[in-house]
Amino acid sequence: MTRRTVLRAVGVPLGVAALVAGVGAAAGLWGADPEPPPAVATVSWEGVLTAPTTAPTPADPTPEAPAPAPEPSAPAFDLTRHSTTDPTSPWVVVNKQHPVPAEHVPPDLVDVAPGVQLRADVAPDLAAMVEAAAPAGARLGVLSGYRSYRDQAATRAAIEARRGFEHAERYSARPGFSEHQTGLAVDLGSGTQPGCDLQSCFAQTAEGAWLAEHAWEFGFVVRYTEANTEVTGYAPEGWHLRWVGRDLAAYLHGAGVGSLEEAFGVPGGPVYAGG
Numbered sequence: 598m599t600r601r602t603v604l605r606a607v608g609v610p611l612g613v614a615a616l617v618a619g620v621g622a623a624a625g626l627w628g629a630d631p632e633p634p635p636a637v638a639t640v641s642w643e644g645v646l647t648a649p650t651t652a653p654t655p656a657d658p659t660p661e662a663p664a665p666a667p668e669p670s671a672p673a674f675d676l677t678r679h680s681t682t683d684p685t686s687p688w689v690v691v692n693k694q695h696p697v698p699a700e701h702v703p704p705d706l707v708d709v710a711p712g713v714q715l716r717a718d719v720a721p722d723l724a725a726m727v728e729a730a731a732p733a734g735a736r737l738g739v740l741s742g743y744r745s746y747r748d749q750a751a752t753r754a755a756i757e758a759r760r761g762f763e764h765a766e767r768y769s770a771r772p773g774f775s776e777h778q779t780g781l782a783v784d785l786g787s788g789t790q791p792g793c794d795l796q797s798c799f800a801q802t803a804e805g806a807w808l809a810e811h812a813w814e815f816g817f818v819v820r821y822t823e824a825n826t827e828v829t830g831y832a833p834e835g836w837h838l839r840w841v842g843r844d845l846a847a848y849l850h851g852a853g854v855g856s857l858e859e860a861f862g863v864p865g866g867p868v869y870a871g872g
């Protein structure tokens with residue numbers, strides 16, 4: 598006799614029978630016993646069938662199947678799932694101690710705005726974030742994404758020429774040391790206060806404030822903050838977002854981890870590898 602026929606026999610509708618059987622099977626109540634005992638369904642005064650809450654006692658004294666292993670509690674977040682050194686990895690850590698090979702070009706760049714490219718995986722999360730920010734009064738513009746080694750060299754040289762070496766060291770990576778070369782980093786602008794674009798006052802704009810609170814929901818981290826300057830080696834940049842994917846971003850947010858360096862135990866800081 599099968600469970601289904603037992604339940605039919607007591608007049609239980611088939612859909613409910615399947616549910617009850619599913620509950621029993623999911624709980625591992627019958628183990629490997631080929632002839633499991635019937636589930637004892639109960640009917641409330643309203644006539645609503647409820648699944649049995651205790652394991653049914655086997656009618657015949659067959660040897661007990663080994664008890665199923667207890668369900669593990671919520672597993673710890675696996676921080677080893679992706680490489681932190683492969684420049685194509687979503688979790689690659691690029692900083693002044695960990696450069697990107699000069700010849701590296703991301704494999705799957707797509708256009709996300711006029712003249713701006715990012716990795717294909719980043720584009721939908723960026724679009725969703727820009728769309729979600731608008732009703733909150735944050736008008737995000739997409740200023741800059743992937744930069745080749747050569748572009749970064751030009752950007753850095755321009756900043757150095759305009760603001761001097763010390764300023765450039767704090768705000769602009771030397772070529773080969775920029776996250777922008779991975780195609781996973783994006784600089785966003787303020788539609789409400791464009792005068793604060795790429796400036797420290799960006800953090801106080803509607804866009805900067807919204808990003809600080811919500812970027813993680815879309816798989817991004819504000820890479821350089823007031824709190825992590827020592828470990829990242831960069832002054833705060835509320836506009837520079839790094840995509841790491843929603844699962845890692847949510848983990849970092851929930852655990853209160855302030856930088857990729859701290860999350861993965863990767864050295865960073867203000868000193869360039871090789872001096």
Ligand SMILES: [Zn+2]
Pocket residue numbers: 777782783784836837838
């Ligand atoms: Zn940037």
